Amino acid sequence: MSNTEYRLIRSKRLLQKQRHIKRQIGLKKLYLINAIDQVEPKVSPHFYHKKNSLNCGRPRCGLCGNPRRVYKEITFQEKKFFENADDQIKQTL
Incomplete structure (x- = not known):
């Protein structure tokens, strides 16, 4: 594979991770509208990379x-x- 193909594959993989993190944060905000700060302290967005946001x-x-x-x-x-x-x-x- 050429260098451009590797870049394309890598960019798709990174975009998929970012999309998953954004979705988990959105679900957390949807289900816990006012209680987000009370449930868990401020964490980095990458915290939801391999974790379900609705799992306690x-x-x-x-x-x-x-x-x-x-x-x-x-x-x-x-x-x-x-x-x-x-x-x-x-x-x-």
């Missing part, structure tokens, strides 16, 4: 946490898997 960050949270840990129950994906496995066993018998 607490692993035991009922909304954000793992249901297996929080409610001591299996997840929806596991329920579907067990149902499909039961159906396959019944069909073979």
Whole structure:
């Protein structure tokens, strides 16, 4: 590849990161209109590069946490898997 192609690829990648950061900040402002400064202190925009803005960050949270840990129950994906496995066993018998 030539130098211009590398520049184009790099610029697309950087633009994608900037677009993701801008989207996360916009979502945060939309859902937490007046409580942004109260929820977390001022952080740099790059803080949202690999983080979801609506995730509270607490692993035991009922909304954000793992249901297996929080409610001591299996997840929806596991329920579907067990149902499909039961159906396959019944069909073979």
